[in-house]
Amino acid sequence: MSASRAIDVPRALPAEVDVIVVGSGAAALTGAFAAANSGLCVLVLEKSSYLGGTCAYSGGAMWLPGNHILERDGVEDDVETGLTYFRATVGDRTPRDLQEAYVRTGPEMVAFLADEAGFLADKMSFPDYFEAPGRAKPTGRAIGPTPIPSARLGAALDVLRPTAAADKFGRDVARAELHGGQSLIAQLLLALDGCADVDIRIECPMDSLVYENGRVCGVRAGRAEIVARLGVIVAAGGYDADDARRRSLQGIAGGGAASTPVGINTGDALDAFTAVGADIDLLEEAWWAPGIVMPTGRATFLPIVQGGIFVGTDGRRFADESLPYDRLGHELLEQVHRLGADATFWWVFDSRDAGAPGICEPPLVLEEFTADSEWFHTAETVKELAGKLGIDADTLAATVERFNKGAADGRDDDFGRGIDDFGRFFGTGNGSNPALIPLEIGPFRAMRLVLSDLGTKGGARIGTDGEVLRPDGQPIPGLYAAGGSAASVAGHVYPGPGTPLGSGMVFAYRAAKAMARARGGARTPEVATR
Incomplete structure (x- = not known):
């Protein structure tokens, strides 16, 4: 041929x-x-x-x-x-x-x-x-x-x-x-x-x-x-x-x-x-998306987030994590432009699932990550995890507490997670809002989050x-x-x-x-x- x-x-x-x-x-x-x-x-x-x-x-x-x-x-x-x-x-x-x-x-x-x-x-x-x-x-x-x-x-x-x-x-x-x-x-x-x-x-x-x-x-x-x-x-x-x-x-x-x-x-x-x-x-544009840094130093494509929250080094959320990936990527881009090209972000989630709560390409295999490395951390409590990430412990704990309270009520008063059909379509929660799942089960984990894309x-x-x-x-x-x-x-x-x-x-x-x-x-x- x-x-x-x-x-x-x-x-x-x-x-x-x-x-x-x-x-x-x-x-x-x-x-x-x-x-x-x-x-x-x-x-x-x-x-x-x-x-x-x-x-x-x-x-x-x-x-x-x-x-x-x-x-x-x-x-x-x-x-x-x-x-x-x-x-x-x-x-x-x-x-x-x-x-x-x-x-x-x-x-x-x-x-x-x-x-x-x-x-x-x-x-x-x-x-x-x-x-x-x-x-x-x-x-x-x-x-x-x-x-x-x-x-x-x-x-x-x-x-x-x-x-x-x-x-x-x-x-x-x-x-x-x-x-x-x-x-x-x-x-x-x-x-x-x-x-x-x-x-x-x-x-x-x-x-x-x-x-x-x-x-x-x-x-x-x-x-x-x-x-x-x-x-x-x-x-x-x-x-x-x-x-x-x-x-x-x-x-x-x-x-x-x-x-x-x-x-x-x-x-x-x-x-x-x-x-x-x-x-x-x-x-100035690309087909933006969140990405997770692998142990190789290269990033995977994270199109669907079904659990956990995104935070910056201030320990606070900055977006609806269930948004379609390009829209979520634009939110990350805004943070990068505000904080600088080398700003650090984390995907924080609990151990409710055996793996990471999202759809990634290629799929994330947690066993490939070394705990407490540059790209991945784990701890029994949210405050202990915050210390490993260099984030104020009280701030991250308050962020998780606020998110959990909203999840229990089926509401995200900060960013409206789960309002859009996209977030609900891929949601896996069993409450009134499937896009909202509380972070309650230790150990708690954090993966390094970066701004990725599918090309310029x-x-x-x-x-x-x-x-x-x-x-x-x-x-x-x-x-x-x-x-x-x-x-x-x-x-x-x-x-x-x-x-x-x-x-x-x-x-x-x-x-x-x-x-x-x-x-x-x-x-x-x-x-x-x-």
Whole structure:
């Protein structure tokens, strides 16, 4: 298959193709398949030794309202309701026509992948993230890839990026069956295998774009200069692994807290865009989330908090811990900006459960932590725990006491925990408010909490077909961006699960179809109203 050739003996790069795709995540491979399916000659360039990008770590959720999979699986949803919700949450931070292109194209792209690639997916039960008009209740409107046997990939399994648990934390993870983002990437690679003229390369970074006579006409990769007759789609992630840039642009420490592959997304795309005069936006933003520091010093992604409380070094809570992870991440970001990039936070919980009271990726294994280390502490009483954390004992004890009293009454008068449907959906308590569970059973524990993210949001500003724009709003001919390399259509917010993957895939799809139309023989993407 095409992906299998990526692990063959290195071959000379082609001198000329129709479309070059930079990156190999869900957006990149969707663009590559849409172009190849239209009869175009496609070259995929991947910087690292693995295919899949950050998507390979993910749950594979895609936020694409009104698609046929939701209808098949009994979810009442339509494009207009989804667009109402998206506009209500994003507002005017991104252009209205860009928002419409994303939401209205989603159903066509899903149908295209199902019909042309045999793509298998199912609804996911995961609520939208804001109480706003058009919110899908009670279980949201995300879809996710159906698990598939890894044997279908053959030798290409060796170049599919491992899960985060294996890749970042060294755990032994079986891959007899591929789930989530692993399945999504695998299904796209299998689709590309059926295309006539696709070349996929690993360990082949783009060094720069070739820009001549006011247009992008190819890329430089090592000693090679490859012509792209129709254009280049850059879907190569953001700059989440560039600590210096993140400290400068976002005011955060970095240091391995991002939940993305280590050392890969270093801002190469951003540098390439800047060199050809692209307009750049949203550099201050990311898909934020809480993270827990593991003994390796790297952070896990903590999307769901079901118990315990978050406190700073003052021993006080600062947010509703049951918020959707990006909203909770923004609360952490506010604290970081107020207290400094190196501020310390803790997740404090009791021993009611054997493990940590939340859903983490990869899952937390308490036995991996050394007690009273830099990242984890345990004590028989709250006051003793406070002493180990360097927090005033009376303050932390008062914070826990106040929280426990509210939990008993089913109320959080400080931050409203459990008011929103999201917190209640994942709550595990048996009282009147399932999101509130008192901290009563020793020993008490604390894990180091950090601001993490699923990647940065800043990149090239794009038009409705993913075309990269100049500061004057005019497109740079021959250049397209999608995924983490494009400024997100969602602006400052994260409307629902799967917005990063769903939007990235849509704009890469639209970019490929635009180039196919320029060549002749492809129809304009439909805008659904169902």
